[in-house]
Amino acid sequence: MTHDRFSAGPHWLPAAAQRPRMSAAWWRWVASRGSLTAQLRAASTQPFGVRLLAQGISRPRHTEARALGLDPRARIWRREVMLMLGDTPWVAARSVAPLASLHGARLQSLGTRSLGSWLFRQPGLKRGPIEIIRSPAPTLVTAFGRATPWGRRSVLRLGHTAILVQEFFLDAMDADLALSSR
């Protein structure tokens, strides 16, 4: 069985439903609607980087298909990365987009450039509601560190292209920014 970094167990809920369960400092990260890349860059003196873990054609998870309004058998492009500050991973991210809608989109050629640094420059970008999950499956233990309880996702739309961006915050970010204690 392949190691599945991103099989999240519990349910995705609207951000407001999860707010009482998190600190104000976490809320400012998990519920923000701007570019996470830009927020990460501003929060650390360490250089921001993207470590590409995997990308390619796949099938969506059921929860991803539902979020994108897709048939679970539809083919999607998946991109799994670690967002790094210096040598420390702070966020694990999995973004998926229907292959049919990717025509002309840059997801496939991004490499180690941040998806957000391209997306948030596009005029007409629309971001759907932020959903939050608590305690993503403990399987999100990577060679880079353990996950915090928090993950978030939203669908970003650019014309006919829809991209579900899922971000799971790692312990090192919590420790470096002392988010749980504020």
Ligand SMILES: C=C(O[C@@H]1C=C(C(=O)O)C=C[C@H]1O)C(=O)O
């Ligand atoms: C959507 C954004 O892009 C970030 C960069 C990603 C990537 O390069 O794959 C994935 C998730 C995001 O955290 C953002 O910066 O908000």
